[in-house]
Amino acid sequence: MAATQRPDLTQASAADLAGSMAAGEVSAREVVDAHLERIAVVDGVDAQGPVWSAKTAGRLDADEPHAFLAVTAEAARDHADDIDRRRAAGEHLGPLAGVPLALKDVLTMRGAPTTCGSRMLEGWIPPYDATVTRKLREADLVVLGKTNMDEFAMGSSTENSAFGDTRNPWDLDRVPGGSSGGSAAAVAGMLAPLAIGTDTGGSIRQPAALTGLVGAKPTYGTVSRYGLVAFASSLDQAGPFARTVGDAVALQTAIQAHDPRDSTSVPDVVPDLGLHLQDGVAGLKIGVVRELQGEGFEPGVEAVFQASLERLTALGAEIVEVSLPTAPVGLAAYYLIAPSEASSNLARFDGVRYGLRVDAPTAEEMNAATRAAGFGAEVKRRIMIGTHALSSGYYDAYYLQASKIRTLIANDFRAAFDQVDVLVSPTSPTVAFNLGAKADDPLAMYLNDVATVPASLAGIPALSLPAGLAEAPGAPGSALPVGLQIMAPLLRDDLMYRVAWAFEQATGFDPRPSGPRAIHLDGEVSP
Amino acid sequence: MALSPDEVRHVARLARLALTDDEVAELAPQLSTILGYAEQVGDLAADDVEPTTHPFALTDVMRPDEARPSLTAAQVLAGAPAVEQDRFAVPRIVAEEG
Numbered sequence: 001m002a003a004t005q006r007p008d009l010t011q012a013s014a015a016d017l018a019g020s021m022a023a024g025e026v027s028a029r030e031v032v033d034a035h036l037e038r039i040a041v042v043d044g045v046d047a048q049g050p051v052w053s054a055k056t057a058g059r060l061d062a063d064e065p066h067a068f069l070a071v072t073a074e075a076a077r078d079h080a081d082d083i084d085r086r087r088a089a090g091e092h093l094g095p096l097a098g099v100p101l102a103l104k105d106v107l108t109m110r111g112a113p114t115t116c117g118s119r120m121l122e123g124w125i126p127p128y129d130a131t132v133t134r135k136l137r138e139a140d141l142v143v144l145g146k147t148n149m150d151e152f153a154m155g156s157s158t159e160n161s162a163f164g165d166t167r168n169p170w171d172l173d174r175v176p177g178g179s180s181g182g183s184a185a186a187v188a189g190m191l192a193p194l195a196i197g198t199d200t201g202g203s204i205r206q207p208a209a210l211t212g213l214v215g216a217k218p219t220y221g222t223v224s225r226y227g228l229v230a231f232a233s234s235l236d237q238a239g240p241f242a243r244t245v246g247d248a249v250a251l252q253t254a255i256q257a258h259d260p261r262d263s264t265s266v267p268d269v270v271p272d273l274g275l276h277l278q279d280g281v282a283g284l285k286i287g288v289v290r291e292l293q294g295e296g297f298e299p300g301v302e303a304v305f306q307a308s309l310e311r312l313t314a315l316g317a318e319i320v321e322v323s324l325p326t327a328p329v330g331l332a333a334y335y336l337i338a339p340s341e342a343s344s345n346l347a348r349f350d351g352v353r354y355g356l357r358v359d360a361p362t363a364e365e366m367n368a369a370t371r372a373a374g375f376g377a378e379v380k381r382r383i384m385i386g387t388h389a390l391s392s393g394y395y396d397a398y399y400l401q402a403s404k405i406r407t408l409i410a411n412d413f414r415a416a417f418d419q420v421d422v423l424v425s426p427t428s429p430t431v432a433f434n435l436g437a438k439a440d441d442p443l444a445m446y447l448n449d450v451a452t453v454p455a456s457l458a459g460i461p462a463l464s465l466p467a468g469l470a471e472a473p474g475a476p477g478s479a480l481p482v483g484l485q486i487m488a489p490l491l492r493d494d495l496m497y498r499v500a501w502a503f504e505q506a507t508g509f510d511p512r513p514s515g516p517r518a519i520h521l522d523g524e525v526s527p
Numbered sequence: 528m529a530l531s532p533d534e535v536r537h538v539a540r541l542a543r544l545a546l547t548d549d550e551v552a553e554l555a556p557q558l559s560t561i562l563g564y565a566e567q568v569g570d571l572a573a574d575d576v577e578p579t580t581h582p583f584a585l586t587d588v589m590r591p592d593e594a595r596p597s598l599t600a601a602q603v604l605a606g607a608p609a610v611e612q613d614r615f616a617v618p619r620i621v622a623e624e625g
Contacts, residue, residue, distance in 0.1 A: 220582045234581050261592065266583055314594040332567040343542060350543065352615050357608035363620040368545035380544055384535070384558055387542040389565075401568040402580030412578060443560055459582020488580070511619065 005041065007035035007190075007521050011512070012191040014099045014247040021098045024322045028080040028087075028098030032142055035100045036073050039144065039191050041523045050074035051112060052145070057164035058121050062427035063525045065167045065176070065187035067103050071145035072112050076100065079142045093226040096250055097140035097277075101194040102186040105146035105209070106153055107238065108227040109133045116229050117161035120374030121355045130227020131259045132196060132238050139254040144192055147182030150347065153203055153231040155179050156448040159439055160378040167435070168211055170480055170513040172525060174432040174472075177207030177448075179313045180241070184211040188511070189519050194251050199234050201334050202427075202452025204239050209427035209483025212466045212511050214248045214500065215241045219491050220459035221266035223252075235334075235456050236258050238439040245465060247275040249273045252493065261384070269291035271494040281502045282316030287420035291327040292451045297429040300470025304482040305426045309465045317499075322416045324425065326408040327454045333405035334453040335446055336389050337397050342379075343386030349374060373461075381442060391441050398525040409460045416487045422499050424456045427464035427483035431472050451485060462486065463491040465500050466509040481514050529559040 009017065009031055020026045040047040043052050044064035052071035060066055083098045101149050108114045108126035110133075115121045127475040129137070136143060150160035158181025166181040168174040169189035176185045181195030184207035187195045197204040200215035208215025216239045223238045230236060240251035253273050261266045288309065293302060309319050331444035351357035351370030358369040375383070418425060428448060440447045455462035462484035472478045484503065490497035513519055530538075535555050539546045546554070600613050609616040 098612035124606050125582060329567050329571055332565045336565050346592050352617055354606040363618045366618050367543040371543055383542050384538055384554060385561055388538045391541060400578055403570060403580055405568050406579040407576050440556055443564055462550040519610035
């Protein structure tokens, strides 16, 4: 089976694939088939019929990442054939035409299942495309399928999916991060060169860090939320996963646009992300956030972070320590605001309009029984926190105070950006941890998000890119990816990518998974 | 603050979640721990700090009131668990008279 794979195509960057297709060296159909073939070999899907379905919990294999929940094989091949026909006819195609990608299962795509990793939506086929999905189609990117995720995007390990855990391609006994863990595993495992994730409190950046990828949360409001099943509406933002900064820039460029269908879509235009990409960091001031290091951060993560600062200094940047005094309380504010919005948003899953219904004599009993059966433990926990925080007598103490903290954090960032151009921190306090390690301690799991939530609360753009490898605590000889987070002022995604590009050039990180229990290029897993 | 099992049941009723006794027993200490952690937000912000609910101060915009293509009733109802007479069907909401 492995012999028929095309590692030359599945290891290639999106930019290289697009170049080869434009030059006529390979067809979109060949590129799509190579990735479908690798998905069939590596991910353990049932490769039958127009839409391949994933194995679910109980039938999963510990040697498979379980990145995909559904693979839209027939639609992908048809789309690729159509692109090849139009290219042959001389039609003008976009810069990423024919490049395949994976779509997080929280974004709707007409004719394909959207589950959000929940039993609540099992079997639901949305009748419309998300704006992101439409933009991808207009750019002639080919959707390979829908990726696994923490249920309704609530989690930091992709262990909260109703359809089983996703595993990290760097070590299949470890988590890929979350909630966009399926998208991260797809790109890290070379099942797709690109993927779309969504980030509410770090759900793109943290899995990117844990799987050695570039993952970006664009400025809030610059990518439409229409068709993105809402978790916390004031924070949710879709963005790219890629193995190179350049590919992430290209994908974000393809999906960002003002959208009249999203009332929180910003009318402002984001500066051209590619224009100053290669200008370097000489002369830039880069702020190190004092509060986002030290206690709680693994020594291996801190060592890679310190080396990253030296690399940026060597590139000519000036490193300045800055303070975000309110940042340490950001996590507490986030874990009130996001569950509050979730408790309101998820009220729509009531057994009436879509998804599951558990019959009962009265409407209220039907609602309650349906929600009890359809939601998993973490979603119930968040709904309970949010309902309590919004309930009479508690609103002022919880939600209102948290919203004020949000103001203070935004002010902190504004003051910091008066002193420096961008801010940096480790993306995650830890490298990828073992499956099950934090599953019984919700608060310990929430602490994964300590470095990513401040940017979410302020709405500013932030990304993670690979900074090196570090040993996991208790696993001598292990070498797992560590991410560097770069945060920029509102609508300055271009500056964030410019710093990332220079850092990437100087780092030379190899995105191919290695080490014990890593997925190899031939699809085999090392012992 | 510590949430009692009865308080957990009250919140579950508000949230329309039919929790089992085991779930209530598990959630009471978990929610107490999480809310205890979240209480850090209480001390920091002065009374005159304005709350932020959105990163941008956006204002509403108007569009012309024109009919546009939309999904058909059949498309929308296709995903519903129960449909009658082109409508979403639900169990009785209003109790019968004595």
